[in-house]
Amino acid sequence: xxxxxxxxxxxxxxxxxxxxxxxxxxxxxxxxxxxxxxxxxxxxxxxxxxxxxxxxxxxxxxxxxxxxxxxxxxxxxxxxxxxxxxxxxxxxxxxxxxxxxxxxxxxxxxxxxxxxxxxxxxxxxxxxxxxxxxxxxxxxxxxxxxxxxxxxxxxxxxxxxxxxxxxxxxxxxxxxxxxxxxxxxxxxxxxxxxxxxxxxxxxxxxxxxxxxxxxxx
Amino acid sequence: xxxxxxxxxxxxxxxxxxxxxxxxxxxxxxxxxxxxxxxxxxxxxxxxxxxxxxxxxxxxxxxxxxxxxxxxxxxxxxxxxxxxxxxxxxxxxxxxxxxxxxxxxxxxxxxxxxxxxxxxxxxxxxxxxxxxxxxxxxxxxxxxxxxxxxxxxxxxxxxxxxxxxxxxxxxxxxxxxxxxxxxxxxxxxxxxxxxxxxxxxxxxxxxxxxxxxxxxx
Numbered sequence: 001x002x003x004x005x006x007x008x009x010x011x012x013x014x015x016x017x018x019x020x021x022x023x024x025x026x027x028x029x030x031x032x033x034x035x036x037x038x039x040x041x042x043x044x045x046x047x048x049x050x051x052x053x054x055x056x057x058x059x060x061x062x063x064x065x066x067x068x069x070x071x072x073x074x075x076x077x078x079x080x081x082x083x084x085x086x087x088x089x090x091x092x093x094x095x096x097x098x099x100x101x102x103x104x105x106x107x108x109x110x111x112x113x114x115x116x117x118x119x120x121x122x123x124x125x126x127x128x129x130x131x132x133x134x135x136x137x138x139x140x141x142x143x144x145x146x147x148x149x150x151x152x153x154x155x156x157x158x159x160x161x162x163x164x165x166x167x168x169x170x171x172x173x174x175x176x177x178x179x180x181x182x183x184x185x186x187x188x189x190x191x192x193x194x195x196x197x198x199x200x201x202x203x204x205x206x207x208x209x210x211x212x213x214x215x216x217x
Numbered sequence: 218x219x220x221x222x223x224x225x226x227x228x229x230x231x232x233x234x235x236x237x238x239x240x241x242x243x244x245x246x247x248x249x250x251x252x253x254x255x256x257x258x259x260x261x262x263x264x265x266x267x268x269x270x271x272x273x274x275x276x277x278x279x280x281x282x283x284x285x286x287x288x289x290x291x292x293x294x295x296x297x298x299x300x301x302x303x304x305x306x307x308x309x310x311x312x313x314x315x316x317x318x319x320x321x322x323x324x325x326x327x328x329x330x331x332x333x334x335x336x337x338x339x340x341x342x343x344x345x346x347x348x349x350x351x352x353x354x355x356x357x358x359x360x361x362x363x364x365x366x367x368x369x370x371x372x373x374x375x376x377x378x379x380x381x382x383x384x385x386x387x388x389x390x391x392x393x394x395x396x397x398x399x400x401x402x403x404x405x406x407x408x409x410x411x412x413x414x415x416x417x418x419x420x421x422x423x424x425x426x427x428x429x430x431x432x433x434x
Contacts, residue, residue, distance in 0.1 A: 041257045041341050041370060042362025069342055071369050092372065094311060094342035122369070123340055124258050125286055125311035144361040144384070145259025152288050152339070153258060155309065167361070173390050 016130055019098035023105060023133025027116070028217040034105075034116040035215055036096075036132055038156055039140030040149075041122030044166040044199060046074045048140065049119060051199045052209060053081055060213050063113040065104050067096040067121045074119065084108050095126035098133055115215070124149065128156035136161035136215050143167050144174060147181040150188050157188045162195065162211060169198040233347055236315035240322060240350025244333070245434040251322075251333040252432055253313075253349055255373055256357030257366075258339030261383040261416060263291045265357065266336060268416045269426060270298055277430050280330040282321050284313040284338045291336065301325050312343035315350055332432070341366065345373035353378035353432050360384050361391060364398035367405050374405045379412065379428060386415040 027034055039045050046066075053062045063084040066075040075087035086104050088096060101118060108116065118134065120127040128137065139160040141149055144167055150157040157163065163185055171178065178196065185194055193211060197204035244251055256262050263283075270279045280301040283292040292304035303321050305313060318335060325333065335351065337344040345354065356377040358366055361384060367374040374380065380402055388395070395413065402411055410428060414421035 040259060040339070040362075041366055042359070068369060070371055071365075073365055073369065092342075092346075094340065121342065122257070123311065123342055125309075125338065125340055126343070129309075142259070142361065144359065144387070145257075148288075148290055149258055152285060152290065154287050170361070170387070170390055173387060 016098045019102050020131040020133040023098060023102045024135070024217075026102075026105070027133065027135075030110045031217065032110050032113060032116060033135045033215045033217045034118060034133065035212065036118045036120060036127075036134035036137045037140060038120045038124070038127045038137055038160070039122065040124050040142070040145060043122070043140050043142040043145065045119050045122070045140050046077055047199050048164065048166060048197075049078060049117060050081065051202075051205065052212065053078070053083060053117075055205065055209050056213060060114045061112060063108050063110070063116050065101060065108075065116065065118045067119055067127075069094070069121055084113060090121060094121055094123050095130050096120050096132055097130055101132045115212075124153040124156055128153075128159050135217055138212075139163045141165050141181075143170055143176045143178070143181075147177055147184055150181070150184040154188045157185055157192075160189065160192060161215075162193045163189075164208060165194060165196040166199060168196050168203060169200050233315045236319050237348040237350040240315060240319045241352070241434075243319075243322070244350065244352075247327045248434065249327050249330060249333060250352045250432045250434045251335060251350065252429065253335045253337060253344075253351035253354045254357060255337045255341070255344045255354055255377070256339065257341050257359070257362060260339070260357050260359040260362065262336050262339070262357050263294055264416050265381065265383060265414075266295060266334060267298065268419075268422065269429065270295070270300060270334075272422065272426050273430060277331045278329060280325050280327075280333050282318060282325075282333065282335045284336055284344075286311070286338055301330060307338060311338055311340050312347050313337050313349055314347055318349040332429075341370040341373055345370075345376050352434055355429075356380045358382050358398075360387055360393045360395070360398075364394055364401055367398070367401040371405045374402055374409075377406065377409060378432075379410050380406075381425060382411060382413040383416065385413050385420060386417050
């Protein structure tokens with residue numbers, strides 16, 4: 001009987017979880033925690049990072065991995081802060097996967113940083129499904145998106161270790177009810193800490209900075 | 218030789234395109250065009266629909282298919298307008314596929330409607346990749362998301378037949394440069410019509426209504 005060529009299709013999510021576990025172990029051995037920032041396009045993730053990175057230094061030195069479908073714009077915005085930053089281009093895919101993150105981490109100067117922040121692709125759905133080896137997922141929701149998003153995109157809000165509600169300086173101009181939003185967050189993730197902030201005027205930033213600085217492996 | 222059981226895995230995107238082609242032919246035979254509205258979570262898709270459906274009647278009677286990951290909130294918002302509306306739940310998936318849309322269409326009272334509007338899952342990435350048999354994809358972008366989104370999520374802005382820039386009533390309160398945004402849209406899709414609107418105060422709505430009323434099979 002002639003030898004057969006058998007193609008093997010590995011469970012993709014299983015392979016992802018293996019890379020994520022490897023990353024988590026690697027970062028623990030280096031004493032560098034990693035957080036995974038997830039939110040809609042335009043919810044203010046990059047601006048939140050810009051403000052947070054400056055406010056946290058010199059005590060917490062941050063490196064950033066920027067996930068995007070196309071362009072290196074966000075990495076360029078952060079590179080001017082003189083921090084280690086790499087752009088992870090998914091070339092069309094709507095989320096980051098653990099293997100790409102792992103290889104990018106190997107190229108970061110981890111001896112000189114206290115924390116890695118990953119900014120995922122702007123998307124409330126798929127990034128929540130993929131473990132990339134982070135110590136905490138963080139959901140970012142801008143008030144201009146409406147109070148109902150935690151109910152409509154429940155996986156992220158259930159999986160995350162903190163929620164940052166951004167752009168509260170715009171509250172006077174929009175029909176957004178903060179109490180309803182907080183109740184909706186609580187409905188899917190009872191005890192998750194929620195930080196309501198304006199990265200523009202600094203309101204609420206200190207509590208958020210204290211929290212993220214406390215994330216550990 | 219005993220009969221073998223062979224599992225067949227069909228190319229998923231190929232199967233999707235077959236359903237989309239079937240849908241396009243079916244709707245053409247019924248003289249009912251269909252548009253596919255795509256944008257970020259919270260960019261104002263449902264509110265735009267509410268205002269447009271009321272403004273377009275009685276000349277254009279609209280039926281709606283509401284795509285969501287979870288909850289029937291958006292379909293409930295539109296049902297009060299006394300129109301045919303169905304909720305398509307993806308149960309976690311980040312986009313609508315053609316087969317689900319096709320079967321939902323078969324249950325709509327197409328004899329009593331002039332157009333079907335599909336509101337896709339809130340997501341700038343994956344919905345742009347899946348043909349659902351529509352006659353036009355329409356990209357919705359709110360000014361609070363920033364001018365750079367057409368460059369960062371180019372597929373949707375390249376594939377669409379029109380762009381609706383929403384929430385322009387908020388322009389006085391945010392650092393958004395409309396000319397830069399329009400240049401970015403033009404960079405990926407030179408001649409696409411762009412409608413800058415506020416569904417809150419009605420600014421720019423008439424040009425958008427005239428355009429969507431003109432979409433044909």
